[in-house]
Amino acid sequence: MKKNKGIETSYSIPMIRALGMLYPKNKRIYNDPFAEKILSGFNKYFVKLLHVPFVHKVITNFYEKKYSGFLGYFFCRFRYYDDVIKLCLQKNDIDVIVNMGAGMDCRPYYIEGLDKLHYYEIDHPKVIETKKKKLRNVLGELPNFVTYVEIDFDKQSIENVLQKAGYNPNLKTLFIWESVSAYLTKETNDTIFSFVSKANEGSQFVFSYATMDFMNGKNLSHKTLKLLYERIRVKKELILQHGFEQNEIEKYLLNFSISTIEHIGSKELKERYIHPLDLKMDVAEVERFILAEVN
Secondary structure, three states: OOOOHHHHHHHHHHHHHHHHOOOOHHHOOOOOOOOOOOOOHHHHHHHHHHOOHHHHHHHHHHHHHHOOOHHHHHHHHHHHHHHHHHHHHHHOOOOEEEEEOOOOOOHHHHOOOHHHOEEEEEEOHHHHHHHHHHHHHHHOOOOOOEEEEEOOOOOOOHHHHHHHOOOOOOOOEEEEEOOOHHHOOHHHHHHHHHHHHOOOOOOEEEEEEOEHHHHOOOOOOOHHHHHHHHHHHHOOOOOOOOOEOOOOHHHHHHOOOEEEEEEEOHHHHHHHHHHHHOOOOOOOOOOEEEEEEEO
16 A cells, blocks of 8 residues: 555654754753654654763754754744744634644644634544544543544545534634645645635634745755755655745735735744754755735
């Protein structure tokens, strides 16, 4: 049976999150106390080795030398989504959160205040099953403010699946779509944006996307992007299906009555999260990020 690379990728993210948590507190870009707790197998053993400062330094230096900007991209990505959620909570802007393609994300369990909202975690049945098992081992029992929803995005209607799960589109919603769009077809992407557009006015949508330049192998000046492109197009280790034109995506969103609040990339992420901590770390533009609002 052909493996689903998108699903496999979701399992590896907690290891990267756990690695970032092993930096000194004054050098951490984000805080995720659950990342290491849900690890298993080789990943769990590997991260235990990284607790040794010397080993952590050797590994992170290796990554930064060979895949410059790769860790920086992930670390900033994690923090950006955390910040969007916290700002919505601070402003009391939303009533419910829908995380589409939640993977092993543990934000509902460590971001203060999320237990006051209803939180939908949506992903492939295999991912949801694995995640619930891991969380039961860590939490003892699953929290009642989180609803776990199984879906195959390319085969099922997210609108129908969420409706059956009890989601009310009349509530002001924060939609999270973290590094998912590139793994889906153009048609499925269009369906997702159409679904989001039906949410209550003022709902927000934060997501990341691969640029068409990257998908087509253009402007790969960053060494890490060249290596990643080779994995995708030459070795076909990752199955990416869709990208957006950077200069056209905001207009594309307007077709769905979704207006852009913020559209940023590696430069802005580096200035926002890397420079203040004086980290010797680059940020590769693996994806760009958009925070938008439903009109």
